[in-house]
Amino acid sequence: MQLRYSFRVYPHATQRTALARAFGCARVAKGKRGKSVHDQSPGMFARTLEAKCARYGRTFAKVSRWFPSTQLCSACGSIEGPRGLEGLKVRHWVCSCGAVHDRDENAELNLRREGRRIVAEGRPDT
Template sequence: MVRNHKLAKHISDCAWGELVNQLDYKCQWYGRTLVKVDKWFPSSKLCSSCGHKADSMPLSVREWTCPNCGTVYNCDINAAQNLLAVGHPVTVGGVREPPLLRKTRQGQKLRI
Protein backbone atom coordinates (compact mmCIF):
# COMPACT_ATOMS: atom_id res chain seq x y z
CA MET A 1 0.00 0.00 0.00
CA VAL A 2 2.92 2.32 0.67
CA ARG A 3 4.11 2.05 -2.93
CA ASN A 4 1.14 4.15 -4.04
CA HIS A 5 2.67 7.64 -4.03
CA LYS A 6 -0.69 9.32 -3.47
CA LEU A 7 -1.49 7.32 -0.31
CA ALA A 8 1.98 6.51 1.08
CA LYS A 9 2.19 9.39 3.55
CA HIS A 10 -1.31 8.84 4.94
CA ILE A 11 -0.85 5.09 5.28
CA SER A 12 2.52 5.51 7.00
CA ASP A 13 1.01 8.00 9.48
CA CYS A 14 -1.75 5.62 10.58
CA ALA A 15 0.25 4.03 13.43
CA TRP A 16 -0.68 0.43 12.61
CA GLY A 17 1.39 -0.86 15.53
CA GLU A 18 -0.62 1.23 17.98
CA LEU A 19 -3.86 -0.10 16.48
CA VAL A 20 -2.67 -3.68 17.08
CA ASN A 21 -1.63 -2.77 20.64
CA GLN A 22 -5.08 -1.31 21.36
CA LEU A 23 -6.82 -4.33 19.86
CA ASP A 24 -4.68 -6.65 21.99
CA TYR A 25 -5.42 -4.58 25.10
CA LYS A 26 -9.18 -4.61 24.48
CA CYS A 27 -9.17 -8.34 23.74
CA GLN A 28 -7.44 -9.02 27.05
CA TRP A 29 -9.85 -6.67 28.82
CA TYR A 30 -12.92 -8.54 27.51
CA GLY A 31 -11.41 -12.03 27.68
CA ARG A 32 -11.12 -12.50 23.93
CA THR A 33 -8.32 -13.86 21.76
CA LEU A 34 -6.63 -11.72 19.13
CA VAL A 35 -5.46 -13.82 16.17
CA LYS A 36 -2.71 -12.16 14.15
CA VAL A 37 -2.35 -13.49 10.62
CA ASP A 38 1.04 -13.46 8.92
CA LYS A 39 1.25 -10.83 6.20
CA TRP A 40 2.32 -13.51 3.69
CA PHE A 41 -0.71 -15.74 4.34
CA PRO A 42 -2.15 -16.55 0.87
CA SER A 43 -5.74 -15.61 1.70
CA SER A 44 -6.70 -14.69 -1.88
CA LYS A 45 -4.90 -17.58 -3.57
CA LEU A 46 -6.32 -20.27 -1.29
CA CYS A 47 -9.58 -22.04 -2.13
CA SER A 48 -11.81 -21.78 0.95
CA SER A 49 -13.70 -24.89 -0.13
CA CYS A 50 -11.02 -27.52 -0.78
CA GLY A 51 -7.77 -25.83 0.34
CA HIS A 52 -6.09 -25.76 -3.09
CA LYS A 53 -3.47 -23.00 -3.37
CA ALA A 54 -3.07 -21.22 -6.71
CA ASP A 55 0.52 -20.77 -7.87
CA SER A 56 0.29 -17.11 -8.75
CA MET A 57 -2.48 -14.56 -8.96
CA PRO A 58 -1.92 -10.96 -10.06
CA LEU A 59 -3.92 -8.19 -8.42
CA SER A 60 -5.80 -7.59 -11.67
CA VAL A 61 -7.61 -10.94 -11.26
CA ARG A 62 -10.84 -10.23 -9.38
CA GLU A 63 -12.59 -13.56 -9.93
CA TRP A 64 -11.11 -17.04 -10.31
CA THR A 65 -12.17 -20.66 -10.57
CA CYS A 66 -10.49 -23.29 -8.43
CA PRO A 67 -8.91 -25.89 -10.74
CA ASN A 68 -9.30 -28.58 -8.07
CA CYS A 69 -13.02 -28.32 -7.16
CA GLY A 70 -14.38 -25.91 -9.80
CA THR A 71 -15.78 -23.35 -7.36
CA VAL A 72 -15.93 -19.78 -8.70
CA TYR A 73 -14.73 -17.09 -6.27
CA ASN A 74 -14.64 -13.35 -5.94
CA CYS A 75 -11.10 -12.76 -4.61
CA ASP A 76 -12.16 -10.42 -1.78
CA ILE A 77 -14.95 -12.66 -0.50
CA ASN A 78 -12.72 -15.74 -0.72
CA ALA A 79 -9.94 -13.95 1.20
CA ALA A 80 -12.42 -12.89 3.89
CA GLN A 81 -13.66 -16.47 4.26
CA ASN A 82 -10.09 -17.76 4.57
CA LEU A 83 -9.19 -15.13 7.18
CA LEU A 84 -12.33 -15.98 9.14
CA ALA A 85 -11.37 -19.66 9.05
CA VAL A 86 -7.92 -18.83 10.45
CA GLY A 87 -9.46 -17.35 13.58
CA HIS A 88 -11.99 -20.09 14.27
CA PRO A 89 -10.67 -23.39 15.61
CA VAL A 90 -12.32 -26.55 14.34
CA THR A 91 -13.88 -29.09 16.68
CA VAL A 92 -13.43 -32.64 15.36
CA GLY A 93 -14.76 -35.44 17.55
CA GLY A 94 -14.87 -33.18 20.61
CA VAL A 95 -11.21 -32.17 20.21
CA ARG A 96 -10.31 -28.60 19.28
CA GLU A 97 -7.75 -28.63 16.48
CA PRO A 98 -5.57 -25.66 15.52
CA PRO A 99 -7.35 -23.23 13.17
CA LEU A 100 -5.25 -24.06 10.12
CA LEU A 101 -5.60 -27.83 10.33
CA ARG A 102 -8.36 -29.01 8.01
CA LYS A 103 -9.31 -32.38 6.58
CA THR A 104 -9.17 -32.71 2.82
CA ARG A 105 -11.58 -34.81 0.78
CA GLN A 106 -9.12 -37.71 0.75
CA GLY A 107 -9.07 -37.73 4.56
CA GLN A 108 -5.55 -36.31 4.80
CA LYS A 109 -4.81 -33.37 7.02
CA LEU A 110 -3.75 -30.20 5.25
CA ARG A 111 -1.47 -27.69 6.94
CA ILE A 112 -1.74 -24.26 5.36
Protein backbone atom coordinates in the same frame (compact mmCIF):
# COMPACT_ATOMS: atom_id res chain seq x y z
CA MET B 1 32.28 25.09 10.79
CA GLN B 2 29.61 24.46 8.21
CA LEU B 3 27.65 21.21 8.38
CA ARG B 4 26.46 19.61 5.23
CA TYR B 5 23.35 17.45 5.06
CA SER B 6 22.31 15.09 2.33
CA PHE B 7 18.62 14.38 1.88
CA ARG B 8 17.25 11.47 -0.14
CA VAL B 9 13.69 11.04 -1.25
CA TYR B 10 14.15 7.29 -1.59
CA PRO B 11 16.55 5.49 0.75
CA HIS B 12 19.20 3.28 -0.81
CA ALA B 13 19.50 -0.45 0.03
CA THR B 14 21.61 0.03 3.17
CA GLN B 15 19.22 2.63 4.55
CA ARG B 16 16.20 0.40 3.78
CA THR B 17 17.82 -2.44 5.72
CA ALA B 18 18.56 -0.16 8.66
CA LEU B 19 14.98 1.18 8.65
CA ALA B 20 13.56 -2.34 8.50
CA ARG B 21 15.66 -3.37 11.51
CA ALA B 22 14.90 -0.22 13.49
CA PHE B 23 11.17 0.00 12.86
CA GLY B 24 10.28 -3.58 12.00
CA CYS B 25 8.80 -2.70 8.63
CA ALA B 26 9.64 -4.66 5.53
CA ARG B 27 9.12 -1.79 3.12
CA VAL B 28 9.59 1.93 3.30
CA ALA B 29 6.80 4.23 2.05
CA LYS B 30 7.38 4.56 -1.65
CA GLY B 31 5.27 5.56 -4.59
CA LYS B 32 1.77 7.04 -4.77
CA ARG B 33 0.17 4.93 -2.05
CA GLY B 34 3.14 4.60 0.31
CA LYS B 35 2.31 7.49 2.58
CA SER B 36 -1.37 6.58 2.81
CA VAL B 37 -0.46 3.04 3.85
CA HIS B 38 1.73 4.37 6.66
CA ASP B 39 -0.94 6.91 7.66
CA GLN B 40 -3.39 4.08 8.33
CA SER B 41 -0.97 2.59 10.91
CA PRO B 42 -2.14 -1.03 10.85
CA GLY B 43 0.19 -1.85 13.75
CA MET B 44 -1.58 0.62 16.03
CA PHE B 45 -4.94 -0.81 14.97
CA ALA B 46 -3.78 -4.34 15.84
CA ARG B 47 -2.49 -3.24 19.26
CA THR B 48 -5.75 -1.41 20.03
CA LEU B 49 -7.81 -4.41 18.93
CA GLU B 50 -5.67 -6.74 21.04
CA ALA B 51 -6.10 -4.50 24.11
CA LYS B 52 -9.87 -4.36 23.65
CA CYS B 53 -10.06 -8.14 23.26
CA ALA B 54 -8.12 -8.56 26.50
CA ARG B 55 -10.36 -6.05 28.28
CA TYR B 56 -13.59 -7.82 27.25
CA GLY B 57 -12.31 -11.40 27.64
CA ARG B 58 -12.04 -12.26 23.95
CA THR B 59 -9.29 -14.24 22.27
CA PHE B 60 -7.05 -12.36 19.85
CA ALA B 61 -5.10 -14.42 17.33
CA LYS B 62 -2.55 -12.86 15.00
CA VAL B 63 -2.24 -14.56 11.59
CA SER B 64 1.13 -14.45 9.82
CA ARG B 65 1.50 -11.67 7.30
CA TRP B 66 2.74 -14.24 4.77
CA PHE B 67 -0.43 -16.38 4.98
CA PRO B 68 -1.82 -16.63 1.40
CA SER B 69 -5.38 -15.61 2.32
CA THR B 70 -6.40 -14.27 -1.09
CA GLN B 71 -4.72 -17.02 -3.11
CA LEU B 72 -6.01 -20.00 -1.11
CA CYS B 73 -9.25 -21.58 -2.32
CA SER B 74 -11.66 -21.69 0.62
CA ALA B 75 -13.47 -24.68 -0.91
CA CYS B 76 -10.65 -27.12 -1.71
CA GLY B 77 -7.56 -25.56 -0.07
CA SER B 78 -5.39 -25.31 -3.18
CA ILE B 79 -3.26 -22.21 -3.78
CA GLU B 80 -4.35 -21.09 -7.23
CA GLY B 81 -5.54 -17.51 -6.82
CA PRO B 82 -4.12 -14.49 -8.61
CA ARG B 83 -0.58 -13.55 -7.55
CA GLY B 84 1.63 -10.49 -7.63
CA LEU B 85 0.76 -6.86 -8.15
CA GLU B 86 -1.33 -7.65 -11.21
CA GLY B 87 -3.32 -10.11 -9.11
CA LEU B 88 -4.49 -7.26 -6.89
CA LYS B 89 -6.62 -5.98 -9.76
CA VAL B 90 -8.45 -9.32 -10.08
CA ARG B 91 -11.61 -9.16 -7.93
CA HIS B 92 -13.18 -12.52 -8.92
CA TRP B 93 -11.43 -15.76 -9.84
CA VAL B 94 -12.36 -19.39 -10.50
CA CYS B 95 -10.49 -22.30 -8.91
CA SER B 96 -9.81 -25.57 -10.71
CA CYS B 97 -12.37 -27.25 -8.39
CA GLY B 98 -15.04 -25.00 -9.96
CA ALA B 99 -15.58 -22.63 -7.03
CA VAL B 100 -16.03 -18.97 -7.95
CA HIS B 101 -14.43 -16.59 -5.43
CA ASP B 102 -14.67 -12.91 -4.64
CA ARG B 103 -11.17 -11.98 -3.48
CA ASP B 104 -12.18 -10.18 -0.27
CA GLU B 105 -14.83 -12.70 0.82
CA ASN B 106 -12.45 -15.58 0.13
CA ALA B 107 -9.69 -13.89 2.15
CA GLU B 108 -12.10 -13.31 5.04
CA LEU B 109 -13.09 -16.99 5.14
CA ASN B 110 -9.46 -18.12 4.99
CA LEU B 111 -8.31 -15.70 7.71
CA ARG B 112 -11.19 -16.69 9.96
CA ARG B 113 -10.34 -20.40 9.56
CA GLU B 114 -6.64 -19.79 10.14
CA GLY B 115 -7.37 -17.74 13.27
CA ARG B 116 -9.60 -20.49 14.66
CA ARG B 117 -6.93 -23.08 13.88
CA ILE B 118 -4.30 -21.03 15.73
CA VAL B 119 -6.58 -20.66 18.76
CA ALA B 120 -7.41 -24.38 18.71
CA GLU B 121 -3.68 -25.18 18.79
CA GLY B 122 -3.40 -23.04 21.90
CA ARG B 123 -0.99 -20.44 20.56
CA PRO B 124 -3.05 -17.28 19.87
CA ASP B 125 -0.22 -14.89 20.76
CA THR B 126 2.03 -15.74 17.80
